[in-house]
Amino acid sequence: MTTDYTFGPVDPLAAAFRYTTLADVKQRLGIDHLEYDDQLTTANQAAETAIDQTLGRSFPDTGDNPEVDGVPAAVQSWALDATIALWKAADAPFGQAGSDTWLGSIDIIGETERVMRRHPGAYGYKVSWGVA
Numbered sequence: 001m002t003t004d005y006t007f008g009p010v011d012p013l014a015a016a017f018r019y020t021t022l023a024d025v026k027q028r029l030g031i032d033h034l035e036y037d038d039q040l041t042t043a044n045q046a047a048e049t050a051i052d053q054t055l056g057r058s059f060p061d062t063g064d065n066p067e068v069d070g071v072p073a074a075v076q077s078w079a080l081d082a083t084i085a086l087w088k089a090a091d092a093p094f095g096q097a098g099s100d101t102w103l104g105s106i107d108i109i110g111e112t113e114r115v116m117r118r119h120p121g122a123y124g125y126k127v128s129w130g131v132a
Contacts, residue, residue, distance in 0.1 A: 006062060029084060057127050
């Protein structure tokens with residue numbers, strides 16, 4: 001007889017970096033001051049909560065039979081990408097950025113949605129359908 005895995009509960013009020021760090025986000029963005037720390041933290045909280053809701057679980061798993069005892073590297077990478085995507089979305093209030101005639105405009109909102117919903121870090125970890 002096998003016991004079903006137990007998963008970490010989704011907490012929509014989670015208020016701390018769990019899957020990535022502020023230092024990693026700032027390094028990727030090239031920010032070396034404290035001016036944006038609060039806004040970056042808010043973007044991270046939104047990103048990581050969205051990841052949890054998409055997957056129907058939070059990491060590490062809890063309960064009597066946790067499937068994953070830590071935070072998978074794929075989820076850590078996803079959290080970093082998602083935090084940055086949400087942060088950068090504020091730079092494109094109409095969903096587009098850029099005007100170079102050679103490159104054209106970039107669909108920032110579409111890119112943000114792609115990072116949030118179809119990131120490779122999500123593969124294999126989803127345990128529910130819909131929003132938790």
